Structure formats: structure tokens, C-alpha cells
Amino acid sequence: MVLVFVMSADKFKDRHGFWTNTIAREEYILKGNSSCPGCTAMIALRHIFKAAGPDTFVLVGACCAVVCEGVYPNTCMALPTLDTAFACTAAMASGVRAAVTDRGINVIAIAGDGGTVDIGIQALSGAIERNTDFLYVCYDNEAYGNTGMQRSGSTPFGASTTTTPFGKKEDKKDIAAIVGAHNIPYMATACPSYPMDLERKVKRALSIEGPKFLHVLTPCPPGWRISADKGVEVGRLAVRSCSFFLYEMENRELFMSKPSIDAMKNPIPLRDYLSVQGRFSRMSEEDMKLAQEKVNANIAYYREVCGI
Amino acid sequence: MKVKMAISYPTVGASGRTGDWRVFRPVINQKLCIHCYNCYVFCPEGTISPELGVDYEYCKGCGICANECPSKAIRMVKEE
Numbered sequence: 001m002v003l004v005f006v007m008s009a010d011k012f013k014d015r016h017g018f019w020t021n022t023i024a025r026e027e028y029i030l031k032g033n034s035s036c037p038g039c040t041a042m043i044a045l046r047h048i049f050k051a052a053g054p055d056t057f058v059l060v061g062a063c064c065a066v067v068c069e070g071v072y073p074n075t076c077m078a079l080p081t082l083d084t085a086f087a088c089t090a091a092m093a094s095g096v097r098a099a100v101t102d103r104g105i106n107v108i109a110i111a112g113d114g115g116t117v118d119i120g121i122q123a124l125s126g127a128i129e130r131n132t133d134f135l136y137v138c139y140d141n142e143a144y145g146n147t148g149m150q151r152s153g154s155t156p157f158g159a160s161t162t163t164t165p166f167g168k169k170e171d172k173k174d175i176a177a178i179v180g181a182h183n184i185p186y187m188a189t190a191c192p193s194y195p196m197d198l199e200r201k202v203k204r205a206l207s208i209e210g211p212k213f214l215h216v217l218t219p220c221p222p223g224w225r226i227s228a229d230k231g232v233e234v235g236r237l238a239v240r241s242c243s244f245f246l247y248e249m250e251n252r253e254l255f256m257s258k259p260s261i262d263a264m265k266n267p268i269p270l271r272d273y274l275s276v277q278g279r280f281s282r283m284s285e286e287d288m289k290l291a292q293e294k295v296n297a298n299i300a301y302y303r304e305v306c307g308i
Numbered sequence: 309m310k311v312k313m314a315i316s317y318p319t320v321g322a323s324g325r326t327g328d329w330r331v332f333r334p335v336i337n338q339k340l341c342i343h344c345y346n347c348y349v350f351c352p353e354g355t356i357s358p359e360l361g362v363d364y365e366y367c368k369g370c371g372i373c374a375n376e377c378p379s380k381a382i383r384m385v386k387e388e
């Protein structure tokens with residue numbers, strides 16, 4: 001494996017005191033796939049596979065990634081991949097793990113937020129309960145992006161989608177907390193705006209035996225109505241405004257990651273994050289205040305949990 | 309028993325030449341480059357190599373590289 005030394009993508013020490021600044025040179029998602037220009041989910045998947053290495057079996061649920069693979073008989077995935085139906089990604093990962101018993105081979109299931117939070121949640125819960133040795137990656141673009149940005153359980157409060165044109169009235173489902181309640185050996189949240197942090201979390205997850213879960217926030221330029229070059233920047237704003245927290249949970253102990261610790265000390269106003277996105281353009285002043293209050297309550301909760 | 313399966317094979321350009329989608333092309337100014345590799349890390353396609361050459365056949369021209377470049381060494385030039 002050839003490594004590339006990266007200088008300043010996101011420079012910080014992890015909680016064990018190691019710098020992470022090398023990434024694998026091999027590409028497992030080939031060029032010329034059919035993702036939209038500026039798709040941050042592709043950045044996330046690229047780094048997840050780079051961290052996982054060649055001995056990986058991938059299961060892709062019905063989501064954007066399955067469309068991005070390209071048209072039959074060609075695919076952009078340079079790893080053995082099985083495309084599954086919406087509701088059974090984690091269940092099929094259990095089946096694959098029953099066939100592939102070698103610990104050296106990683107089984108990674110990938111699904112979008114619809115396939116995890118709404119439709120696939122029973123399969124995910126079942127696979128974790130059966131103690132399947134696999135990594136489940138939920139990349140969250142906060143709507144059903146592939147079918148035309150319909151509202152999902154993961155859409156945040158106030159976001160307008162094609163099925164909620166005047167803004168969603170309900171809150172976002174906290175899938176990380178739901179999965180954390182299963183007493184899972186390892187669980188983390190990540191964002192492709194911090195790629196070294198994401199790779200480190202994937203490597204840590206794959207070194208542990210048992211079910212693992214990774215929740216990745218991936219800004220979607222056409223769905224969030226931002227320009228194609230702003231996807232990474234908006235992901236960074238989400239972390240800085242504390243509307244998304246980067247943390248990892250090992251055996252029920254929560255460790256906040258460095259970008260989120262910095263953000264919690266001095267968070268930017270939520271308005272800075274929401275105003276750059278077209279999907280929040282119809283949000284009223286009262287709703288904006290209400291959303292800020294919810295974020296403040298979250299910050300207070302995590303301050304208490306981690307003692308920051 | 310023989311089972312018929314629809315198997316796809318890994319190909320570069322599984323969806324055709326995606327460089328045709330591009331409106332703006334990224335141009336790297338090697339004099340200003342500080343070799344931080346942010347463009348290589350953040351490219352969604354992997355079209356920017358670690359040697360900082362851009363594969364214009366498949367670059368979709370999203371502009372993330374130009375936006376993330378700390379020394380503004382990448383310029384987006386309109387395609388003719």
C-alpha cells in the first residue's frame with residue numbers, strides 16, 4: 001500500500017495523542033461515476049474505502065451510492081459489492097458475515113439516511129442485536145436525495161423539501177443515540193469536511209470485533225440548494241455551529257472529537273449555517289430562534305455528558 | 309446448479325466521460341502551490357492525483373478544490 005503524506009487537511013491529534021496525516025493512494029471508487037458534481041458523500045465513501053483497504057466486502061443499500069455506481073455492465077466500485085434492497089442492508093450484511101468468517105475481511109454496509117433512519121432501522125437493530133461483526137455506515141444527506149429530495153426522518157426542523165415545501169415541522173431523529181442505546185461496542189459520527197478524523201474513526205472501528213456504526217453528515221449541493229463548491233464548507237459550518245457533533249462512543253463512554261470540542265467552547269450562531277442553504281430560506285424568525293434554542297440545549301447536554 | 313447473476317465489472321468511466329458535464333475547469337498554478345494536498349483529499353472524484361495533475365476527462369468541475377485551496381492556487385476558468 002502506497003501512502004500519501006497530507007499536510008493540512010485537518011490537523012489535530014486524536015485522543016490517543018497521534019497525528020493522522022497519511023492516506024492510502026489506492027482509489028476504490030473509480031473516476032467517471034454518475035454522482036452529482038460536488039457530492040460530499042463520494043468524498044466520505046472514498047476515504048472510508050481508503051481506510052478500509054482492499055480486503056473489504058461492501059453492501060450498498062438502495063441510496064444515492066447505488067446510482068453513483070454507474071450503468072450495468074460497468075461499475076465504479078473496485079471492491080466486491082452487493083447491491084441490496086432498501087429494508088435489508090444490515091440483514092444481508094449478517095448473511096455475508098455468516099459466509100465470510102475470516103476476521104481479516106471487513107464487511108461494510110452502506111446506506112443513506114432513508115435506508116437507515118426510516119426503512120432499514122429494523123434490519124439494523126436486528127443485526128446489532130445478533131452481534132454481527134460488521135461496520136454500518138449511514139451517510140446522511142437529510143432527505144431522500146436519489147428520488148428527488150423528499151422529506152425523511154432525518155430532515156432537520158425548518159428545512160423545505162419537495163414534500164414539505166413550507167419547512168418541516170418535526171425534529172430530526174437522533175439515529176446515533178438510537179444506535180448507541182443498543183450498547184454497541186463502537187459508534188462514531190463524522191463529516192467529510194474532516195477527512196483525517198473520518199479515516200481514523202473507520203480504522204478504529206474495523207479494529208474492533210462486533211457491530212460498529214458510523215454516522216456521516218454529507219451536505220448535498222442540489223438538495224440543500226448550495227452551489228457545488230460549497231459542500232465541504234457547509235459541513236464545516238454544521239460542526240462549528242454545533243448542529244452536528246463529532247464524537248465516538250466506545251462501550252457507552254462518549255469521547256468528543258477535537259473539532260467539536262473547539263466548536264462547543266465558542267459556537268458560531270446557527271443563522272450562519274442556515275442562511276447559506278437555500279432550503280432554509282423560507283424559515284421564519286421565530287423558527288430560527290426555536291432552532292437555536294434546541295442547539296443550545298444539545299450543547300448543554302453534551303457538556304454535561306463529556307464534562308467540557 | 310447454475311445461477312444467472314447480473315454482474316458489473318469495475319471500469320473507469322462507468323457513466324461515460326463525465327468531463328463533458330463541466331462548465332468551469334480547475335487550473336492549478338504550481339508557483340503558488342504550497343503542497344498541502346487539500347485538493348487531492350477533498351476531490352469527490354479522485355481526479356486530482358498526488359502529483360497535482362488534473363484528469364480533465366473525468367473532472368466534473370465542481371470547484372471544491374478551488375474553494376478549499378488555502379493559497380488560492382487553483383482558479384476556475386470557463387470552458388470554451
